[in-house]
Amino acid sequence: MSSTFDRFQENLSSIKSPFEIISLLIKKIEENNSKCHIILNKSIKPLHFINNYIKVKEIDYDLILKEKKIWSEKYFSNKFNLEPSKTKYKYTIVNYISVGNKFKGLIYISYNKKYSYEILLNQLNFEISNLIEKENLRKKINAKNNLLKNKTLEIESLFDITEMLNSDENLKPLFDKILYFLISLFNASKGIIFLRDANSKNFNVQSSFNYDLNKINSRIIRDTRGVHKELKESFKSRIINNPKKYPLLEEGKLNCISGPIISNKKLDGSIFLFDKESRKGLTTFNNYDLKLFDSIIKKISLTYNNLFLVHSLKDSKKMIDSIMSSISTGIIKINMLGEIEYINESASSIFKVDSKSIINNHYAILFHNNQEILDILERAENSSHIFYEENLKINTNENNIGAVNLTISPVFDDGINSGMVVTLEDLSNINKVKSTFKKYVSESIVDELLLNEDSLELGGVQKDVCVLFADIRGFTSMSENLEPEKVVSLLNNYFQKMINVVFKNNGTLDKIIGDELMVLYGVPISYENDNQNAVNTAIEMFKELKVFNEKIKDEGLPEISIGIGINFGKVISGNIGSDQQMNYTVIGDNVNIAARLCSVAKPGEIIISDSVYNKLNTSSGFNLNKPLNLKGKSKPIKNWLMKVS
């Protein structure tokens, strides 16, 4: 026997699978016409598949424990509903299987022939216990593994929510995502997010999932009562075990987990998740859920706060950008490193550059064609003073030439120099306007017009205007004896002198009609002394003419004689003409009177109407002239005459 048993033991040690060992052990026991039953708890699954070798039945622990005695084979068969053995056995032996002090089953052997089963039985028990232990260990590892998976899911979810919260999204899609995320993470059945409306201060539903909003939508939700009042007072996430007591949370069946969205120490919203799911059905949220939920809610609050700051910053930036792009002054912000941080549309337009290509580049790139600006900037970098340069010529990126008034100011943040701001007043358009206007009006009028656009009235309006006509006497006969080039040259030189006088006295050159000048005072800008200016113009014209005549006399040219007529009164001023040609001028009876007075004035005479005379500060030199009967006038016109020597 011992040698057979030894061989059997050798066989066993060569077999690695515990199942095969168990099977062999059972076979060995049953070799001696014995019967081996192994009764195990049905939950011990790994032994199920060797059903062919051993009996695995449901086990009643209590029964076994209570009746821990040696049963007869019949009693045993009845107890465990086994098919009664046809063989009558004389003896029975029971071996209890326990793992870690816990009873797991028993091995029951019925036999007739005495045999030493002890070693086999102990070996079988050891193998089965070992297997059960391994199975328990496997279950524990699986459970831990599942727990680990859930923890991984939670950690991944925290990463996800961080990413989600940092995304540049609008509130609605962001909070929809947040709610979906929370529902999924906490196995919740439903959920809802409220946010406070900035204007009404009431709370509105921002997002919901599986939630019947019919009752909620008609409610005014404030933090003065109900669940929001409690959240406002506690500022804490909490589990609400009887959600139905709050009208807003009536949808909850078991319990609800709630959290406040806090921004600037104020309750700005709330999040509620309802009825946690488990494999067995609905369950309640626990303290572990609350801890995780609270940490996420705090993150959401922080993000909500940041989101508001970002939105307000964006709004501010948008507003500043709008202001900056609407102003005509070019603005460039340069940082301490000399890099361009900001350039507005006007500055881009002045230098004809694309702002995007200039941002973050050194200013030397923008001003590479403008050494003078570079020099000033270098000086400004080493100074804390404001630099100003007027009418500075600049070269644009497209090699055009322009002019600007340049100001460079240092910028200080909390007393620390943070760079410079360059402002550029584009003079190109102003200069164009000036050069065009200067042909018609004096520079002082142009400047005033540019400074004060309201003073310019280009529509058809009735105004008090002083009109001066100056005509060359005997020009036709004079020009007949001269070559045409000389006539033109003579006239141009004469007009140049006369117009200078006009502008000097704030007159506006209305037009040159042949050899006649028509000058206005009081349009487009009226001054208090328009009449005096007109008379002064007339007197100075004669003075200039005297000098002019002396000059041309030396050149062998004939002297020029002029007569001047001036009238003051209401005229209609405006842009008069057709679509093709339109001129700003004045029309009316008083214009005609001025022309008539001029036509009757003899060479060296200034004739002014009574209306002009009455407005003069200095009227010396004028004598009352005999009334003149002018064409188109029923009554003679009172007038005053000055004879200029």
Add this chain to the structure above:
Amino acid sequence: MSKVINTESKDGLIIIYTDGYLNKDLGEEIQKIAYEHIENGELNFLLDLKQSNIVNSIGASILIEIIEKLQDVNGNLYLCNLAPIIEKTFNIMGLTKYCKTFKSQSEAIEELS
């Protein structure tokens, strides 16, 4: 509410279409339908989650139960049209190790039929 919106047999596959939250309720509905088909000897399932954009771990664990059942009978569960958040949850839960996923139903049918 989440539900199975359609089940059809196509190219040797039982295609189950879902709508909404893949939670315990929807998971169990899918499981019931799948088990009925398994009883009838149909062993290859394609779960089209195009209209489901949210899942929880209970829903995922029920799908694992279905996969276990199918493994016992040499059957397969395939998934298609997974929203990113669902795919991520399935990956973490280890579900995608045992069942192949496809971007679209047509891609699944082309490869499996």
